[in-house]
Amino acid sequence: MHQNLSVTQPIVTVRNLSVMRGEYLAVDNVSFELLPGTHTAIIGPNGAGKSTLIKSILGLLEARAGEISLFNCTGKQSKRFKQEIGYIPQKFSFERTFPLTVSELVGLGLNSKQWWYSSKQKREKIYQALEQVHLTKQAQQKIGTLSGGELKRVLLAYCLVVPRRLLVLDEALAGVDATGEMEFAALLHNLKQEQNWTILEVSHDLDLVSKYCDSVICMNRRLLNQGLPSTTLTPENLLHIYGSLVSPTCHHHEPSQLPESF
Numbered sequence: 001m002h003q004n005l006s007v008t009q010p011i012v013t014v015r016n017l018s019v020m021r022g023e024y025l026a027v028d029n030v031s032f033e034l035l036p037g038t039h040t041a042i043i044g045p046n047g048a049g050k051s052t053l054i055k056s057i058l059g060l061l062e063a064r065a066g067e068i069s070l071f072n073c074t075g076k077q078s079k080r081f082k083q084e085i086g087y088i089p090q091k092f093s094f095e096r097t098f099p100l101t102v103s104e105l106v107g108l109g110l111n112s113k114q115w116w117y118s119s120k121q122k123r124e125k126i127y128q129a130l131e132q133v134h135l136t137k138q139a140q141q142k143i144g145t146l147s148g149g150e151l152k153r154v155l156l157a158y159c160l161v162v163p164r165r166l167l168v169l170d171e172a173l174a175g176v177d178a179t180g181e182m183e184f185a186a187l188l189h190n191l192k193q194e195q196n197w198t199i200l201e202v203s204h205d206l207d208l209v210s211k212y213c214d215s216v217i218c219m220n221r222r223l224l225n226q227g228l229p230s231t232t233l234t235p236e237n238l239l240h241i242y243g244s245l246v247s248p249t250c251h252h253h254e255p256s257q258l259p260e261s262f
């Protein structure tokens with residue numbers, strides 16, 4: 001168990017949070033709590049403010065109003081827990097010539113708390129993290145030459161190389177192939193079950209959300225619904241959220257035919 005971890009105290013508390021993007025109110029008066037060892041998905045249509053919300057939680061964007069508490073601390077105090085949070089952003093890329101290999105990048109995840117590890121122990125930790133995401137063969141490859149899905153796996157390995165209390169994922173599975181997607185989801189499930197990690201992820205994959213998440217936050221600038229997948233992912237709620245009929249089992253639409261004049 002992590003130090004100071006109580007099973008009842010929320011890991012994250014968001015109270016009446018509002019966040020601007022330029023002149024636009026992207027998050028409007030949102031409140032919720034995340035309990036330790038839970039997996040929560042944030043869902044909503046494009047532009048609903050999901051990334052804005054998680055970036056505010058991570059301290060990457062300033063709030064216009066409201067309060068965010070991480071591990072029971074607010075403001076600057078919560079910054080000391082930075083190393084206990086893993087984050088995979090929605091968009092990132094590296095120049096092809098970026099001079100860092102996969103194992104070097106994952107090794108950067110070994111932070112100051114692991115200063116006493118020997119070089120051998122560090123190599124073992126990095127190898128174990130890469131093994132979990134099936135990328136040991138790419139260990140010496142330059143990160144700028146990886147595919148989009150491989151790069152996402154490397155970032156997950158970076159998060160896995162040390163214990164985290166909170167893992168924040170912004171569409172982390174986008175670009176990961178079907179097998180990788182299931183493995184990724186199962187891995188997150190194990191981290192939650194066996195190591196009590198708290199997971200907050202933005203996802204458009206309602207099948208995986210209904211299968212793996214304990215709780216769903218539905219938003220479109222404002223919080224629309226929050227609760228168990230079985231009570232939030234109902235046809236009525238999804239119609240309200242997305243404005244059209246989607247369901248956890250039928251949201252992969254067939255590509256529509258282009259009009260002849262296109």
Ligand SMILES: Nc1ncnc2c1ncn2[C@@H]1O[C@H](COP(=O)(O)OP(=O)(O)OP(=O)(O)O)[C@@H](O)[C@H]1O
Binds near residue numbers: 021044050
């Ligand atoms: N830097 C910016 N300046 C102005 N508006 C912005 C900026 N960044 C984002 N926005 C707007 O804020 C709104 C919320 O964006 P955000 O990225 O949080 O949405 P999202 O729910 O994560 O969307 P998606 O599912 O498409 O990733 C969008 O309408 C977006 O166009």
